[in-house]
Amino acid sequence: MSTTTTGDGAPAPEPIRFFGTTWVDRGAAYWLRRVLVSLGALAATAAGALLLRLGVSGVRLSDAAPLSLLLMLAIGVCTALAGLRNWKILTEGRTSLTGWMAEDKSLAGVWLIGSVGALAAYFLRSLVEAPGEGLKRAVHDQQTATWQRRRSARAERDARRTARRRTG
Structure with a gap:
């Protein structure tokens, strides 16, 4: 399954027939x-x-x-x-x-x-x-959690690099 992303790089939810992506926020x-x-x-x-x-x-x-x-x-x-x-x-x-x-x-x-x-x-x-929502939600939640972990790790790395440059 190929992962599509939103504008900020977050994983985009897979659409469900008749529902599109409205299942994400349940409006x-x-x-x-x-x-x-x-x-x-x-x-x-x-x-x-x-x-x-x-x-x-x-x-x-x-x-x-x-x-x-x-x-x-x-x-x-x-x-x-x-x-x-x-x-x-x-x-x-x-x-x-x-x-x-x-x-x-x-x-x-x-x-x-x-x-x-x-x-x-x-x-x-x-x-x-x-x-099919349960399956799609589990996959989307897992992809979002992975994306969040990677994003926070990247932010921490960038902060350490910036701090080293200032002290160095």
Whole structure:
């Protein structure tokens, strides 16, 4: 991850989708976006669930009605797996994914069918913080602390040099 800096050399925060860098100071714009993102995620979750419900109803009305139970079970499992994976991404980062959770291409169908679970996880996480904010805040705080230490050490060195020049 490349570090960008502000005008005074301090590390600049990484923007978060839908939030930009408003998560740093948590002003009024941040809280408004938090509410809107939560409502949007909830609406998307409800719309996705409705689409899945209509799809299962269509299968139930057809001659393949015995398969509807199997279909509902498959959708439930895919939803749970996708929700669990998305929660882990939002709380621990994409780099923490291992094993089956790290598979993007081979399990793309599972993630697509389970997108309602992923949206539900996003909604629940948006109630706590901007999704991904905890990770970005930890990295930004660490970079800022390192920058502060280096800046104070540099100031002390410069002060010692100036003092030596005056006495020397």
